[in-house]
C-alpha cells in the first residue's frame with residue numbers, strides 16, 4: 202500500500218479545463234437517485250453541487266413528494282418521480298446518463314431495498330453509492346458482487362462500520378477496506394478529518410477542508426461533486442480525488458466570510474466557482 206498526498210500539484214495533473222467548443226451534451230448527464238419524505242434536501246444539495254461542478258445536465262429521480270420542492274429549488278435540474286409518494290420503490294429511467302449517484306436521503310424501507318437490488322442487477326453505468334445506499338449494502342452484502350468495476354463508495358465513519366464491522370486500529374480498518382476494495386474493485390472515499398481515498402493499493406490523504414464541513418448535507422454535496430466529474434468523463438479514482446479536494450477547498454475559501462459555525466452545506470456549491478478559479482492562479 203502506498204501513502205500519497207492529495208494536494209494542488211496532484212489536482213492540477215488531473216483537472217481538465219473546459220474546451221471552447223463544448224456544449225451541455227458533451228459536458229455529461231448525471232442521474233442522482235434518492236430522497237425520501239423529509240429528506241429531499243439531500244438531493245437538492247447533491248444536484249446543485251453536481252451542476253456547479255461542471256456537468257452539462259442533471260436529472261434527479263426522487264419520490265413524488267419531492268417534485269415541487271426540486272423543480273422550485275433547482276430549476277436547472279430535470280426531475281423524474283417514482284410512483285411512490287414518500288420513498289423510492291422502483292428505479293426506471295429512459296435517459297442515458299454518463300454517471301449515476303444513489304443513496305442520499307433514500308431511507309431503507311423494504312420497498313427501497315428491493316428497488317435498489319433490482320437497479321444493481323441491470324446497471325452498468327459508472328456509479329457512486331452514498332448514505333442509505335451504503336447502509337443497504339451493509340445489510341445485504343450479496344449485492345456487492347453486482348457493483349460495476351470501480352464503483353465509488355463514500356461512507357462516513359458510522360456507515361463504514363456498518364459495512365465492514367468495527368476495528369481496533371487504523372491499520373485494521375484499512376486492511377478490512379482493502380480486502381473489500383480489491384475483491385469487488387471498489388474505490389472508498391473514507392470521509393473524515395481529513396478524508397482519505399483508498400482503492401486497496403494507494404491511500405491518498407486530502408489536504409483541504411476544515412470543521413466547518415461538520416454540517417448536515419456536506420456529504421450529500423460531495424456525492425454530487427464527484428458524480429459530476431464521473432459524468433464529465435474523469436476516471437472514478439480521479440473523480441474521487443478531484444471531488445474530495447475541491448469540496449474541502451470550498452470550506453477553506455468560505456470560512457473567512459462564514460466562520461466555522463455559520464457555514465452550511467449550501468455554501469459548498471456557492472463557493473465551487475471560487476474553488477475552480479483558485480486552481481488557475
Ligand SMILES: NC(=O)C1=CN([C@@H]2O[C@H](COP(=O)(O)OP(=O)(O)OC[C@H]3O[C@@H](n4cnc5c(N)ncnc54)[C@H](OP(=O)(O)O)[C@@H]3O)[C@@H](O)[C@H]2O)[C@@H](O)CC1
Pocket residue numbers: 239240241242243244304305306307308332333357358359360417418419420421
Ligand atoms: N437535508 C437532508 O435531507 C439531509 C439528509 N441526510 C440524509 O440522512 C440520512 C442519514 O444520514 P446521517 O449521516 O445523518 O445518519 P446515519 O448514517 O444514520 O448516522 C447517524 C449517526 O452516525 C454518526 N455520524 C453521522 N455523520 C457522521 C460523520 N460525518 N462522521 C462520523 N460519524 C457520523 C453519528 O453517530 P454518533 O457520533 O452520534 O454516535 C450519528 O448519530 C442519509 O441518507 C443522508 O443522506 C443527511 O445528509 C443530512 C441532511
Ligand SMILES: Nc1ncnc2c1ncn2[C@@H]1O[C@H](COP(=O)(O)OP(=O)(O)O)[C@@H](O)[C@H]1O
Pocket residue numbers: 332357392393394395396410411412413414415416417418419420421422423
Ligand atoms: N471536522 C471535519 N473536518 C473536515 N471535514 C469534515 C469534518 N467533519 C465532517 N467533514 C466532512 O463533511 C462531510 C460529512 O459527510 P456526511 O456525514 O455524509 O454528511 P451528510 O450526510 O450530512 O451530507 C464529509 O465529507 C466529511 O469529510
Ligand SMILES: [Mg+2]
Pocket residue numbers: 331332357420421
Ligand atoms: Mg452522508
